[in-house]
Amino acid sequence: MGQFIDLTAADGFTFPAYVAEPAGTPRGAVVVVQEIFGVNAHIRSVADGYAAEGWLAVAPSTFHRVKPGVELGYEDADMKAGAALKSAAEALPWPGVLQDIQAAIEYGARAGKVGIVGYCWGGLLSWRAACELNGLAAAAPYYGGGMTTPEEAARTPRVPVMVHFGRNDHWIPMPTVENFQKAHPEVEVHVYDCGHGFNCDQRGSYDAAAAKLARERTLAFFDRHLG
Helix, strand or coil: CCCEEEEECCCCCCEEEECCCCCCCCCCCCEEEECCEEECCCHHHHHHHHHHHCCCCEEHHHHHHHEEECCCCCCHHHHHHHHEEEEHHHHHCCCCHHHHHHHHHHHHHHHCEEEEEEEEEEHHHHHHHHHHHCCCEEEEEEECCCCCCHHHCCCCCCCCECCCCCCCCCCHHHHHHHHHHHHHCCCEEECCCCCCCCCCCCCCCCHHHHHHHHHHHHHHHHHHHHC
C-alpha cells in the first residue's frame, strides 16, 4: 500500500520514511514510530492499517542517522542488534532523531492535524515528541521503554496523550507506571494483562485481545483530537 520517500530534517539530514496513503481524502495524519527493529514489515503493516482507516501514515526511519537500511526480525540476535542501534541513536547530540520525527510531522501536516503513535523505543520517542516537538495534536505511546523513569516523567506534554502498558512487562515495572500516572493525571493510561510488545503479531508476546482493544482506543482517541 505504501512506499518509501526521502524527508529532510531541519539540520539538512536526509532519511527515508515509509508513507501509506489512504484511499480517499486523508482525515489527517499519523506518524508511526518504529521499535528497535527498524521500519520493518510489522511497522509498515501498522502504517498500512492507519492508512486503511483514512489517515496519511508516515513511518520515519529513526535509525538512519546511525545505520541506514535497518530491517530486523525478533530473534535474540535481532534484539541485540536493535538494542545496540538504539543506544547509538540515544547517544546522538540533542535533539538527535527528534529532528527526523519533526520532519515527518511537518510532512504529515499537509493532510491536516497530526497524531503520533510509537512502539517500544518508538513509544519513548513519541512521548518526547508530545513534550518537545511542534505540530502535533495528540500522541499515543505504546509500552515506551524508559518513559516511566523520573527523568522522562518530568517532561510536560503539550498535547493530549494516551499511553498503553502491559501489566507483565518486565522492561517497564508496574511501580514505575503507577509513579508516571501520579506525575501525569492528565494522561490517559491503559494497562493490559500482557507483556512487552503485545501489539506486534510477529512476536511471541503478541496478545490479540489487548492489541485489538488498544487499537480501538487509539483510533477513537485520534478521532477525537485529529478530527
